[in-house]
Every structure is written in structure tokens, then in C-alpha cells.
């Protein structure tokens with residue numbers, strides 16, 4: 001196991017961070033706008049989101065680079081700025097962490113489907129390599145491949161991240177199938193764990209898709225499938241649509257209480273996805289015990 005992970009896991013569970021998109025929107029990012037562009041145009045706001053998580057008790061924070069691959073950035077006409085946007089995103093989180101947290105830089109999906117030929121494997125591999133290289137250059141301590149729904153794409157992303165030499169977390173969205181423990185394409189946690197470990201993931205996980213209550217069976221299946229540390233970032237329950245917007249009404253203390261069974265089921269890294277905020281991290285940190293430095 002990479003030294004950094006061993007060091008963090010000596011005081012497990014490790015509280016990570018919460019959602020970024022909604023935090024940036026609360027600071028004025030328009031819905032549908034390119035969040036990563038703010039790494040250059042509104043760096044103070046991005047750094048403030050990261051710092052709020054560190055101050056709330058995150059020992060690991062991510063970065064504002066989820067959609068930072070060239071294919072996703074092309075939708076905003078920013079495909080030629082992969083290097084600077086990702087370097088800046090990793091560096092902003094690093095500055096906010098200020099030695100009090102580690103930076104696990106975020107790398108998300110392309111938004112295009114391999115299955116239908118919308119994007120080719122070679123183009124995806126190249127896009128993830130460019131992004132991962134820039135995240136490493138920006139000072140990331142590790143890379144989190146997250147919110148993946150296609151195992152093939154996840155494997156390519158994990159392999160590209162692994163080429164940097166940094167520790168890699170590989171996460172998929174398990175919220176479909178008869179018991180809501182499969183990806184939308186039918187991949188089981190066990191199949192994902194095996195394939196992502198083979199591709200170079202040091203930590204295996206699940207994020208997004210469903211509320212935290214539904215993560216327990218996913219966590220149990222991951223634990224049975226692999227001895228790698230597990231990473232879980234659940235949504236704050238199921239959203240309601242209010243005035244055309246998604247609203248998550250789960251309270252942070254309820255989320256933190258539901259995190260405890262996940263830890264007992266083997267989660268080593270735990271945080272929040274959609275609908276969570278620094279308040280959720282503060283409650284997680286309190287509920288999951290003191291974190292020795």
C-alpha cells in the first residue's frame with residue numbers, strides 16, 4: 001500500500017469532504033456553467049470552498065477538477081486549457097489544505113459513451129492521461145476517479161491516473177438493479193472492484209447516485225470482494241424537486257448517524273456527495289471520533 005494511504009489509515013476512518021458543485025453555485029456559479037473555469041477566473045471562491053471543508057474537519061479534500069478532461073471541457077470551448085485548469089485546481093486545494101489535509105484530486109467521467117461509439121477508447125485514454133498528468137503537476141497527493149457509470153471508462157481513467165505514480169481511488173455509482181447495488185450498466189460492486197484493482201486502483205469505492213442509506217449493501221459487497229481500503233461518498237438522501245431545482249433535505253446529523261454503520265461495514269474513507277456541505281463534514285468528524293494528527 002502506498003505510504004500516504006497507510007499513514008492516513010492508521011487513524012481510520014478518514015473523513016473526506018462533501019459536494020463542490022452546489023457550494024460553488026451558492027457562491028454564484030451559474031447552473032450549466034464550467035465549474036473548472038473558476039480555478040482561473042474566481043480562484044478565491046474555489047479556495048474558500050476547499051478551506052471550508054478543511055476547517056470542518058476533512059482530512060482529505062478533493063479539487064474543483066471533476067469535469068477537467070478535454071472531452072468534458074470541449075462542451076465549454078475549453079479543451080485546450082486542460083493543463084492550466086487542472087494544475088490550478090489541484091494547487092488551490094493544496095493551498096487551502098495548508099498541510100492540515102491531503103489533496104485527492106477529482107477526475108470524473110467524459111460525459112460521452114464508449115458503448116455507442118460517441119467516443120473512442122484511444123481518445124478517452126489520452127484525455128484522462130492529460131488530466132491526470134496536470135493534477136499531479138499541480139501538487140495532488142492522490143487522484144480520485146469518481147462518479148463513473150461505465151466500467152470500461154473507469155478502467156481507462158484509473159489506469160491513466162495510476163501512470164502518474166500517485167495513489168488512486170477508483171469509484172463508481174451503484175444505484176441500479178433489483179437491490180440498487182449495481183451500476184446503471186449492470187456492473188456489480190465485486191466486478192468493479194476486481195477490474196479497478198487490476199487497472200491500478202489502491203482504494204475502491206462508491207459515490208453519488210443514491211442516498212446514504214442505500215450505500216450499506218454496496219459497502220458490504222465491496223468489502224466481500226476486495227481487501228483494498230474502501231471509499232464511500234453518499235448523497236444526502238434522495239432529492240425532491242422544488243421549483244425545478246433538486247433539494248436535499250436530509251439533516252447533517254442524520255447523515256452522520258447513517259455513516260456509522262458504513263464504517264462498521266468496512267468503510268475507511270467517508271464523506272458526502274450531492275447535497276452535502278461543510279456542516280455534514282463537521283457532523284461526520286464529530287460522529288466518527290477524534291482524528292489524531
Ligand SMILES: [Zn+2]
Pocket residue numbers: 207208209235273274
Ligand atoms: Zn453526487
